[in-house]
Amino acid sequence: MINKQQFWQGLKAQINDFGNNPEWRLRLLEQLVKTQTELTLPTELIVETICNCAVYLQERSQLNFTTVHPVLPLSPQQIQSLEMGLSNSPITVISGLPATGKTRIALNLADAAIKDEKRILILSHYPSTLTAYQQLPGYPYLLSKNSRNQSAIIERICRDHLAQPKLNYLPLYCLPDTELEQLRSPAKLERYLPLITTQSIPQLAQTLSLEFPDLSESRLNWFAYQLKRLEPLLRQQLTLVQSYQNLSKNARETLVQYLSKNLLNPCLATVEEFMGVTGQTLWQNFYDLIIIEESQQLTWVELILISGLTNKLVLLGDENTGFIPASRNRKFFQRILYGFPWLLQYLLPTYTLQLSEQFRLHPELATTIYDTFSPEWIQTNFQQMSDYFPQWEYRLWWEDIPNQQEGEKILEFLKSLDLELIPKIGILTFSETQRDQLIANCPIEYTSVMIKTVTEWQGKEASIVLICCSGNPEIIPIEHWKIALTRGQSYLILWGDYEKWTHAVSRLKRMKLPRIRQGVLS
Template sequence: MSEILTILRTVFNQSNHYIPYRTSLNLPAYDGNFPFRQKQMAALELALSNAPITAIAGNPASGKTEIALAAINMAIAHQRSTLIIAPFASTFTGYRQLSLPPLEVTEDQNYRQSVKTWLKQRLSAPKLDFSPPHWLSDQLFEDLQIKRDRRFWLELLNQLESQTGEQNEEKIAKIIAELYPSIHPARRQLLVHRLIQSKALLQQREHLYQDYVNLSDSSLDQMTDAVMPHFQAPILCTTKHLSRLENSGLDLVFDLVIAEDSNYLTDQELQNISMRGKKLVFLGDLVDRRNLFGKLFNNLLPSYRVELTENHRLNADLAHHIFPLLYTPLIYTATTQKSNSARQGNPQIIWYDVRNSLQFEQTFENLLTNILHNKTRVLPSVLTFTEITYQKLQQLKQRLVEKTPQVSNLEIYNIDDWHGRQCDSLWVICDQDADQSEDNRSNVTNLRLNNLRLALTRSSHQIKFWGDRQYYQEQNIWRDLIANSSFVRDITIIETNQQRG
């Protein structure tokens, strides 16, 4: 049994238990530039500490993922192995831009194949920006090899080698002026000089580049076997794919494990996670303190836990109407999130009272067309709660793309793929016909309170609902949302005789 699992069992059986065990993570204090608030910084310090278990609780938009990203980037910078675990793959959206590209464990590959694929992707586009130690860093010089690749500059330098230095400089300066018309002539001359002097360096980089991209499969296998025991790229793994790590043939224990959406974890998943890390950081929502994460958070000493109670995503007007319906006590929203859009005649919550598919499609198309014509407005994200409605929306999108190709950029999500995402404007599609289907008969709206929280707390500025308002007013989960929002606008779209024809 692992040390962490023993500690977890003790914590669950004994509240306020002091944990004498310390890990060897030994990460320094955070020195980044992200503007964390005081309580967020306290949570980050706990995540970087040598305490074996840390629990960070908070509502959506409280900054949990930003804290995790900062901790992981610190671990990467100091060569510590990291594992990010979540019940839902969409939660990893925010983790794909780490300082070191992560490896994602998938269902169709074992762990070794995943490592090999990761290496192949990195080596197919190697970042070769090494320079002599006495050179000062010059980002424009490196950018020249992106604007025009190394082979272009090498061929140009070879062609001009027999000509005089002044002719070389003039031709190279002219090309650089076309690429960077706004830089100072003196800066341009420095780039010209550096290019001419760096021919041997560019040749060396190009040779290495060709070696990497043309690496044989057998050589790639050798590299994979060599790096597997101490592979340090961050790994993204859903809870259902943890067995891929267990069956890797290696005793994979990571220096730092981040468990996102811990409020969804089962007892078995919690045990499996505890076997994978020396330091565990649990992130979750405390809306239900009876689940495993809630009990773990309550039983830990205050020195191992932090609860975040702020909102950093929803503007103040939208938060004022959403959070009182979903959370108690009320979540604090910073005044910097204040929006004047309501006073400008642009309410945050709108209900389109549509009662059949024809009405819905016509209104949907008209609104999308208006948005596309107004190039300053961004397309919304569209969210639904049932697979039936999701498929209908995808079919509608394809029909609209034939008339308006720009609609292809419209993003449509099912609730199961909404974790970890965010948007400025959200359209929530409520289809009672789908809700009353055979599969959903036991749950008429198919919207548990957790799903509603997830849906309505990831849009920062505006939410539009589509559906039969009268029908949803009869559902307890919707009644307060419709009745208590002063920004709900009742728009009933009447089907005309022409439409019926």
């Protein structure tokens, strides 16, 4: 137990140990002082829990979400998580192993916040996790790719709006008209506007009867009258559509700059970028909601500074200890390195939820893999794929490849498969060097195979995943093993020197995987 003064002094000491940039340390210290003097509800709850044990804050945030309809299907437990995220409590902590649906919950939460016109910030530890959020409503601002982000927004505007702009407004005296809406596409306007201008109402009604044979004569006459009356508006709409489609590059960039300044656009960034120099501009905002994925990686400084920018903080992560097995005489920040597991353990249950079902791995994979990471039972909600899959004897096995020939053998394996299987396959490596070699040597007909490093695989999945075990197994953290072993939906094959890797990684040894060498089970 520490008091509040010791807590804030401990954070200041951590900041003073940061890097070699005194100006940046000073900026962090200034932000910390602001956080301490202007306590938000999440910060207050964290500090009170640390210094006074579990507490319940009577004061609530003012999110007050309206009725929410999930845009992605959710299980009952995921719906409970979403409701906690939508509540007015200051903090929601959701813990779950990989494939338990944390991103799906967060996407529904972010979508609801955007539609309710809340200002939101979404952070993650891995850049690849943010990919799922780039298709949220509005124009998400991606801090890590500012220039490329602008190009992506331009492309999205052209696709979603300029190609078929929705200029379907009507004068206030007009009621909505289904038939009129059908005529307001650019192609039909180009065809009908000359007729609306030149034909009389009876002639136009006769022309419309060919387009709408089910309408009565009186309805057709009224429809023709309406079109004649709205002819200037329809002509203006067609002109605007054509103007949008013919916008110059400079005009489109100006439009993007205007849209990017909308404060209701969701902001996306990695925690490292947000806490760095490039993220300073985002510190100036106060957010209705901040969502953080991979929260188990948050340091105390990051957690506290971010919590000072919102009155509602949603943390999603994978529980790991975050404690150093050492004497209790150590100081708080030496014993407890990360805030997420500590909050999960010491916050009141009203603020926390542990996910206990997974939706990606085949049951045979899930039983073996999750047993190596968690003592808790993880329920499987796997939907068996109906398309073609090979009938291999095992779903999870080890291809024993000595002499560092993993890359060559993986490419030989790809060539032995039916081409219709290739789009279902992904290759995971533990180093950029191995990834680049595989990409360089991969035949052109296999370019649909996703070849990425373990961190680039975060947030992604494939039906069949091949793990290339090359390099030094002793430097691979458990976090990366959790990612690697939970990317394959139906099959997972490890390629490498079996003795070397199982000797260095006890978890692999405990899994007791079938070991195949030169096509023979050994």
